[in-house]
Structure formats: structure tokens, C-alpha cells
Amino acid sequence: YRRLVRDIIYTHKKAKSEFNLPPLMRSRIVPSESEKAEALQSLHAASLQQATGHFVKARKLLEHAFILDPDNIDVLIALGEVIELSYYGRSVQQVALPSTKSLIPIYGQIVTDDADGLILTAEHLYTKALIVDPSVSKACLHRERLMPIVEEIDQRILNAIDFKVRQFYHIPESDPGLRRAKVEDYFKHVYHSML
Numbered sequence: 001y002r003r004l005v006r007d008i009i010y011t012h013k014k015a016k017s018e019f020n021l022p023p024l025m026r027s028r029i030v031p032s033e034s035e036k037a038e039a040l041q042s043l044h045a046a047s048l049q050q051a052t053g054h055f056v057k058a059r060k061l062l063e064h065a066f067i068l069d070p071d072n073i074d075v076l077i078a079l080g081e082v083i084e085l086s087y088y089g090r091s092v093q094q095v096a097l098p099s100t101k102s103l104i105p106i107y108g109q110i111v112t113d114d115a116d117g118l119i120l121t122a123e124h125l126y127t128k129a130l131i132v133d134p135s136v137s138k139a140c141l142h143r144e145r146l147m148p149i150v151e152e153i154d155q156r157i158l159n160a161i162d163f164k165v166r167q168f169y170h171i172p173e174s175d176p177g178l179r180r181a182k183v184e185d186y187f188k189h190v191y192h193s194m195l
Contacts, residue, residue, distance in 0.1 A: 031069045039069035043078060050082070055089075058082055073129045077139050080125035084146070087118035116153050123150050 031039070042065035049058040062079040069075060123146045129139035171178050 031071075035068045036072070039065040039072055039075055042068070043072075043075055046078065046082075055082065055085065059086065070128075071132050073133050073136055073139070076125045076129040076132070077136070077142070080122040080129070080139075080142060083118050083125070084122040084142070087115055087122070119146060119149050119153065122146060 042061045046058040046061035046065065049055075049061060059079075059082045062075060062082055065072070065075045066079050123143060126139045126143040126146070129136055130143065
């Protein structure tokens with residue numbers, strides 16, 4: 001084990017000396033006026049597509065507008081609304097058994113991660129719009145409407161984590177899989193903590 005630990009430390013030091021560059025900082029790129037104008041055109045085209053019932057095209061146009069101008073409040077709110085509508089469209093199509101007390105439609109027994117991701121993404125976009133301009137009432141209303149659903153998703157995820165922790169505590173100390181995992185974790189710790 002000592003030789004293995006020395007080899008790991010030597011490899012880590014060698015790799016660290018070869019790549020001794022400072023960490024790259026993400027620079028914030030401000031969109032140009034032409035990008036802002038194209039984002040607004042994409043927003044208007046998306047609203048026309050949405051009015052005619054082409055929701056997939058509208059979502060693609062709004063995603064393009066978001067890439068061009070990620071701080072445009074109208075784009076953030078419109079994209080959040082389209083993502084939220086796609087969540088409700090999926091829930092209407094896939095609901096097998098309605099839940100009596102839940103705010104979220106249940107597909108069989110468990111809500112899919114994709115549906116959770118849609119709601120969380122929409123809530124994130126509304127929050128970002130509020131960060132850009134806290135006085136936007138439309139984003140505030142949408143976010144407040146989604147908060148009970150987001151809290152339920154968070155609670156379900158925390159319950160799943162608690163269940164896994166309880167399962168982990170039931171593993172006996174003499175289990176060979178647990179011993180191997182401890183050794184592997186020890187080597188990862190040594191590898192990442194040594195200079």
C-alpha cells in the first residue's frame with residue numbers, strides 16, 4: 001500500500017507541476033446591439049408561432065433568443081412560460097392515476113425526472129428575471145405559483161436521500177463491498193489532498 005500511495009502522490013505532483021496555470025475566469029460577455037435586436041425578433045417570432053399552436057418551434061426560437069441575450073426579462077419570462085406549458089402538456093398526456101393531495105400529477109407512482117426538470121428550469125428562469133429586475137410582477141406571480149410544486153419536488157428528493165442514508169446505515173461493517181469502498185475512498189482522499 002505504501003508504494004501505491006507514493007506512486008499516486010508522485011503522479012499527482014507531476015501532473016500538478018505540468019499544469020501550473022492559473023484557473024480560468026469566466027468573463028461575462030455583454031450582448032451587442034445586433035444580438036439584442038435578433039433576440040427581440042426571435043421573441044416576436046416565437047409569440048407568433050405560439051399563437052398558431054407551434055409550441056416546439058416557439059421553444060426553439062426562445063432558446064435561441066435566450067442564448068443571444070440571457071438577461072432580457074421578456075425572453076426569460078416567455079421561455080419559462082413555454083417550458084411550464086410543456087410540463088403541463090406532458091402531465092396531461094401521461095397521467096395514469098391522479099393524486100388527491102399532491103400538487104404534482106403522478107405518472108403511475110413516480111414523477112419522471114424530466115418533468116421535475118421542466119418545472120425547476122421554469123422556476124429558475126423566473127428567478128433570474130427577478131434578479132435582473134426585481135420590480136417585474138409577472139415573473140414574481142409565476143414564481144409564487146410554482147413554489148409549492150418546487151418545494152414538493154425538493155422534499156421528495158430529500159426523502160429519497162434520507163432513504164438511501166438509512167439503507168447505508170444498515171450495511172454491516174464486515175461487508176466486503178463496504179470495506180472495498182472505504183479503501184477506494186481513502187485513496188481518492190489521499191490523491192486529492194496531497195500536494
